[in-house]
Amino acid sequence: MGAAAAYGGVLADALVHAWSHASALAPGAAVGALLLVAALVFGGRGLGVALFLAGATYVGAVAAAGHRIDGSAPLVAVLLLLCGELSAWSLDERWGIRAAAPLAWRRGAGVAILGLAGLAVAALVVALSAVPSNHGLAWTVAGAAAAVGAAGTGIWVARR
Amino acid sequence: MTGFTSRRLPAYGSLAAAGLIAGLALGRVEPVALAAPFLLALVAAVAWREPQVAVRVTLARDRALEGDEVAVTVDLSAPENVDRVELLVPLPPELSADGGPARAVRLRAGEEQTVELQVRCERWGAFTIGPLLIRARDTLAFRSWESEAGEPHALRVYPGEQTLRSLVVPLETQVFAGNQVSRARGEGIEFADLREWQPGDRLRRVNWRATALRGALWVNEQHLERNTDVVLFLDTFGEVRVEGRSTNDRAVRAAATLAHRYLERKDRVGLVGFGGFLSWLVPASGTKQLYQIVDTLLTSQIVHSYAWRGVDVLPPRTLPPKALVLAITPLLDNRTASALLDLRARGYDLVVVEVSPLELVAPDRDAAAQLAHRLWRLSREALRWRYEQVGVPVVTWREDEPLAVPLEEVNAFRHLARPA
Numbered sequence: 001m002g003a004a005a006a007y008g009g010v011l012a013d014a015l016v017h018a019w020s021h022a023s024a025l026a027p028g029a030a031v032g033a034l035l036l037v038a039a040l041v042f043g044g045r046g047l048g049v050a051l052f053l054a055g056a057t058y059v060g061a062v063a064a065a066g067h068r069i070d071g072s073a074p075l076v077a078v079l080l081l082l083c084g085e086l087s088a089w090s091l092d093e094r095w096g097i098r099a100a101a102p103l104a105w106r107r108g109a110g111v112a113i114l115g116l117a118g119l120a121v122a123a124l125v126v127a128l129s130a131v132p133s134n135h136g137l138a139w140t141v142a143g144a145a146a147a148v149g150a151a152g153t154g155i156w157v158a159r160r
Numbered sequence: 161m162t163g164f165t166s167r168r169l170p171a172y173g174s175l176a177a178a179g180l181i182a183g184l185a186l187g188r189v190e191p192v193a194l195a196a197p198f199l200l201a202l203v204a205a206v207a208w209r210e211p212q213v214a215v216r217v218t219l220a221r222d223r224a225l226e227g228d229e230v231a232v233t234v235d236l237s238a239p240e241n242v243d244r245v246e247l248l249v250p251l252p253p254e255l256s257a258d259g260g261p262a263r264a265v266r267l268r269a270g271e272e273q274t275v276e277l278q279v280r281c282e283r284w285g286a287f288t289i290g291p292l293l294i295r296a297r298d299t300l301a302f303r304s305w306e307s308e309a310g311e312p313h314a315l316r317v318y319p320g321e322q323t324l325r326s327l328v329v330p331l332e333t334q335v336f337a338g339n340q341v342s343r344a345r346g347e348g349i350e351f352a353d354l355r356e357w358q359p360g361d362r363l364r365r366v367n368w369r370a371t372a373l374r375g376a377l378w379v380n381e382q383h384l385e386r387n388t389d390v391v392l393f394l395d396t397f398g399e400v401r402v403e404g405r406s407t408n409d410r411a412v413r414a415a416a417t418l419a420h421r422y423l424e425r426k427d428r429v430g431l432v433g434f435g436g437f438l439s440w441l442v443p444a445s446g447t448k449q450l451y452q453i454v455d456t457l458l459t460s461q462i463v464h465s466y467a468w469r470g471v472d473v474l475p476p477r478t479l480p481p482k483a484l485v486l487a488i489t490p491l492l493d494n495r496t497a498s499a500l501l502d503l504r505a506r507g508y509d510l511v512v513v514e515v516s517p518l519e520l521v522a523p524d525r526d527a528a529a530q531l532a533h534r535l536w537r538l539s540r541e542a543l544r545w546r547y548e549q550v551g552v553p554v555v556t557w558r559e560d561e562p563l564a565v566p567l568e569e570v571n572a573f574r575h576l577a578r579p580a
Contacts, residue, residue, distance in 0.1 A: 044167055044168070047167075047168060047171060048168065048170070048171025048172075048174060048175065051171065051175055052171075052174070052175055052178060055175065055178075055179065055191075055194050058190070058194070059182060059186070059188070059190055059191050059194070062188070062190050063186060063188065069188075069189055069190070070190050073189070073190040073193035073194065074193055074196075076190075076193075076194065077193050077194040077195075077196060077197045077198075078197055080175075080194060080197070080198075081197040081198060081201065084168055084171070084172065085201075085300065088166065088168050088300075088301060089301075092301055095262065096260055096262070097246055097260070097262040097263065097264045098259045098260055098262065098263050098264070099244075099246075099263070099264035099265075100264065100265055100266065102266060103243075103244055103264055103265075103266055106243060106244075106266070106299055107244075107299055107300065107301075110299040110300045111300065114197075114200070114201060114204060114300065115197075117197075117200055118196065118197025118198075118200050118201070119197070121196040121197060121199075121200050122193040122194070122196040122197055123193075124196075125189065125192055125193045125196050126189055126190075126193050129189035129192070153203060
């Protein structure tokens with residue numbers, strides 16, 4: 001239910017942004033919704049395509065609306081991620097494994113932390129993109145630090 | 161441990177890549193923002209390392225009766241925190257675990273976690289519990305590591321026994337001491353007859369009342385107490401099995417019950433598993449023989465075979481002379497029928513307990529199926545008539561009856577028609 005709600009939220013946001021182009025976006029959104037239902041019924045197959053279609057619908061809507069930068073993009077990104085995570089959680093629970101209660105709470109907390117962190121990162125991306133170039137030494141240093149951090153994270157991940 | 165990656169991780173990677181490319185292509189930040197959380201998830205997934213989980217499995221006991229519960233204890237430990245460890249105890253269909261055979265727990269570094277499963281023994285048999293299947297996962301189930309763990313443990317589930325007030329008494333006894341009153345006369349307890357005193361008779365055997373009446377010494381004669389040989393003849397050529405109910409299961413339960421009761425009486429009991437797979441135990445007495453019989457019964461199974469078998473294939477010592485042969489059969493295979501008639505022709509004291517399959521076989525509604533069902537029942541009646549013609553009691557043991565009922569029928573048959 002949570003996954004479907006998150007998915008619906010993304011599609012609703014897309015249609016709100018480009019109501020005049022709803023007819024062009026609706027087929028992709030409908031196919032995506034069907035794929036999500038199929039993924040939930042048939043063990044997760046097609047979940048990635050469903051997420052891709054929702055994201056494409058949103059990007060298409062934003063592009064069609066012609067906004068310079070859509071402020072709701074981080075929220076949409078987190079909704080997509082939550083849709084994927086909640087779907088996977090739902091599918092995992094179908095195995096009927098008797099688990100200790102704290103495990104469910106830990107996973108819920110994990111999903112929430114990942115969502116919040118994703119929201120923060122996406123918001124940072126949007127915020128940074130709004131900053132004009134050559135806006136001072138501080139932003140240049142912040143950008144360089146971010147680049148170094150990203151590269152370091154990549155190296156750390158690759159070495160594990 | 162073998163590592164696996166969740167199927168959504170490649171999807172997340174593709175989505176992130178598509179978002180970044182779309183951002184570059186369209187010159188917009190929104191696709192990049194969409195990609196950012198998925199990139200973060202990828203980084204989080206890769207950060208997890210393979211855990212080391214130590215597993216120890218113990219069974220509360222290695223022998224149980226049907227219907228018993230056996231505790232399976234699994235001790236888990238890990239040097240580092242493991243967010244979720246799932247364990248599956250693979251169980252055969254004859255065993256079931258309360259709440260299912262799978263459990264999930266969290267392991268803290270250096271702390272031992274104990275998981276206990278109550279395994280219910282639904283049916284007799286020899287089983288192996290373990291090794292377990294272990295799956296360690298991260299909190300969000302991005303990556304998992306699976307392996308087998310723990311040693312296999314044998315669990316023997318013995319068939320449940322029924323209460324029997326009396327047994328089928330063999331017509332002939334053997335030469336060893338036992339609890340069965342022999343027809344022969346000699347030193348015993350049961351009074352048999354009076355006869356005139358002869359030199360060598362002991363004074364304690366003199367019947368003084370008869371002596372006073374007749375004016376000469378008369379002595380008592382007693383029946384001997386001897387043991388008997390009983391051969392349990394288990395037909396394993398075929399069975400009828402419907403939804404966990406089987407003629408072979410009941411036959412094994414009956415054989416175990418009879419073996420226990422006859423061995424209690426100090427009789428010698430042997431076993432012949434007559435079917436596609438031939439097994440036998442030479443008659444012997446004692447507790448060891450009981451365990452051997454039950455262990456052999458646990459491994460008895462229906463093995464389909466088209467090879468003709470007669471009693472000639474059995475070792476001679478398996479069927480000692482004057483033995484009571486108790487055949488437990490669903491009367492489904494002609495080879496068993498012929499072998500039993502052959503045994504009767506050789507002079508064995510034969511009793512056939514028919515484990516009725518009729519309750520398990522319901523005919524279809526169409527006329528042809530009902531006709532076939534009637535013909536099948538008629539053929540069974542004809543077979544029973546053939547046995548009765550040669551003096552063999554054939555009793556039917558129905559599913560809802562205790563075993564004592566057909567045994568009492570045998571005793572009644574023997575009172576009315578003593579076989580030659």
